[in-house]
Amino acid sequence: MGAPPVYEWPALIRYTIKAVTWASMEHLTWFSYVERGEEVELVYSGAYELRKLTIDWTRQFGTDPPQDVAQCTFHLLNLTAGVPDASWITSDYTTAEALFDTWWTAIKIYYADEMKTSQYSWRADGPAFRPHGTEFSPTLRTVSRSSAGTNTTEQTLPPQTAVSVTEVTPAKFTVEDVEGVGTQLRNRWGRFYLPPPVASVLNAGRLEASIGGTFATATQTLYNGLVAAQLVPVMYSPTTGNSWAVTEIHVDDIFDVIRSRRFTTPKTRNTKTINAV
Secondary structure, three states: OOOOOOEEOOOOEEOOOOOOOOOOHHHOOOEEEEEEOOEEEEEEOOOOOEEEEEEEEEEOOOOOOOEEEEEEEEEEEEEEOOEEOOOOOHHHHHHHHHHHHHHHHHHHHHOEOOEEEEEEEEEEEOOOEOOOOOEOOOEEEEEEEEEEOOEOOOOEOOOOEEEEEEEEOOOEEEEEEEOOOEEEEEEOOEEEEEOOOEHHHEEOOEEOHHHHHHHHHHHHHHHHHHHHOOEEEEEEEOOOOEEEEOOEEEEOOOOEEOHHHOOOOOOOOOOOOOOOO
16 A cells, blocks of 8 residues: 555644655554555644744845845644654754755846845744744754845835745634634634745736746745655644645746835835815
C-alpha cells in the first residue's frame, strides 16, 4: 500500500508527516488512526506548542524617512522522533534560520536594495497562549539580519503592494446563513504577504508567470526543507487552537494590498478649489 497523501489530527494538530511512511505508522503508539480509503485520520491527544517566526524587512525609499518594517510570520511545529516537542534547542532555530536565509536569497533578485531583511524574532505560540489561551507569548530568540535586495536599477512597486503566498491545508469550516447561499463550507487556509518587488515583475498589471513560479518554487523548497528537518510549517488558528500542516502553496498573478504598509505621509498634495453654486 502506498503512502496516504493526508494525515489529519483533529482537536489539536492536523498535518502531513512526509517522513512517516504508511507501513511504519503502526509502530507509533502515541496516536490512534482510522483508515478512510487512501487517507488516514491521526488523532493526537496531547498538548503542543509552536514557534512563531516573524521576519522584518526595513524599507528605505529614496530620501524619504524610513518606513515601518514590513513583516511576514510563520508557525513551525518541532518534532522529535515524530512526536511534538516544545523544547527547541539552538540547532533547531539555526537550521530554520538558514533555510529562510536561502529562501530570501532565491527571491531577492526581484527586490530593490532599499528592501532589506533586518531581524528574525521567535515567540512561543499555540493554544496555551493568548488569544486562545491565557498565557502571554514570550519572545524566546532574536537574531539580526542585513540582507538587501540585489536589484539596484529599478523602482519598487508602491509599498502597499504585496505578493501573496497561500498556504493550503486540508481544513474546512462551516459558515451559517450566508446571504443568498445558506450554509457554506469554506477552506481554512493560511497566507502571508511578501513586500513589494520591483516594477519589472509586472506583466499587464499582473505578476509575470515565470517570476511567480520562482516565488512558488523557493517557498516549496523552504517548506520541504523545514519538513525534512522535522520543523513542520503549520497554519495555526488562534480562534480554535488547532494547527494544520501546509500541504500545498499557491502564488497567483494577482497582487494584494496591505494598507498598513502605505507611505505614512504624502510628499506632495495637489489641491484644487471647486466653484461655489
